[in-house]
Amino acid sequence: MKIFGNKFKLVKVFKDESSKFLLVCGIKFSSIYLFSAIFIYYIMWIILSLNNIYFESKGIGFDIELREAFIQNILGAFYKLFPEIFIFLIVLFFAGAYVGKVLLRPFELIGQYCLEKTQGQDVHYRPDIFSDYKVLTRFSEFFFRYVESALTHKELTPNTIPEEYRRIRTPKFEKDFFLHFFILITIIGTITGLFLFYINTEIESSLMDLSLRMISAKDPTVGYFIQNQSFIFDSIVVASSFIILVSYTMLSFHLYSKVSGAIFAFFATMRAFMKGNFQARVHLIGYSHIRSDGRKFNKYLDYVERQCKVNHNKLN
Secondary structure, eight states: OHHHHHHHHHHHHHHSHHHHHHHHHHHHHHHHHHHHHHHHHHHHHHHHHHHHHHHHHTTOOOOHHHHHHHHHHHHHHHHHHHHHHHHHHHHHHHHHHHHHHHHHHHHHHHHHHHHHHHTTOOOOOOOOTTSOOHHHHHHHHHHHHHHHHHHHHTEEOOOOOOHHHHTOOSOOOOHHHHHHHHHHHHHHHHHHHHHHHHHHHHHHHHHHHHHHHHHHTTOGGGHHHHHTTHHHHHHHHHHHHHHHHHHHHHHHHHHHHHHHHHHHHHHHHHHHHHHTOTTOOOOOSSOTTTHHHHHHHHHHHHHHHHHSEEOSSOOO
């Protein structure tokens, strides 16, 4: 029964939209690495196939026994490195899930705070400085202090909004947050590129050694042709590393777009509420991974309205 209970909990986790978002983030991060690795090894296989055609045209192609030995050597090199490749893939998956967690963390803090307040707990709102959005974090602190004051005096009154927040009419690009977020993703992309370079070097070294032993025994002059192909393999890895960095850069913008609209939605609702529109509620369309925190926030506003007397005429 305990096993079935654990399975049921696991199913419930993956039904949660925020958990699905983390899962998708992990898959996206690991997919870039996986497709890049497949691309590199496919190009390597093409080059080796062209080499074989060239050798056959010169009458020094592999016979059946040598071909089998060559293929076994390739597979052996791959199987030897497979645990490292697989472990790195798993690490990348969890790194992607962590990045997703960083994106959702500010909303989860707001949602958790609102939930605990509606339950009557004595809690304080403390945003996480390592995962905050400048506009939302600063204004939410200002907003929750305002609400705490209203709950203390049992009266909701419109409040003056600072000029810097009154001028915001559209989602604002969070430069500081995105810079830190981009650096994190760039580090992950760089590590991925270096790991692929290491894997490629190991396989390339094994292939070159075997090719030189086989071919040099038949035609020593062809050894020069093989040795100088290392530059081609290195160029492939460099190009792939560049593609990886570009892909992760595009992914960073893509993931940021998954929360930027929600940031403004929370901010705009808080601002409207403080200005006297006490029926304002956050509505998230297309942000299912943040919707549960939005519902907690809306319930908190309902709770505040029930606890306080509304005064539309007085301005703090």
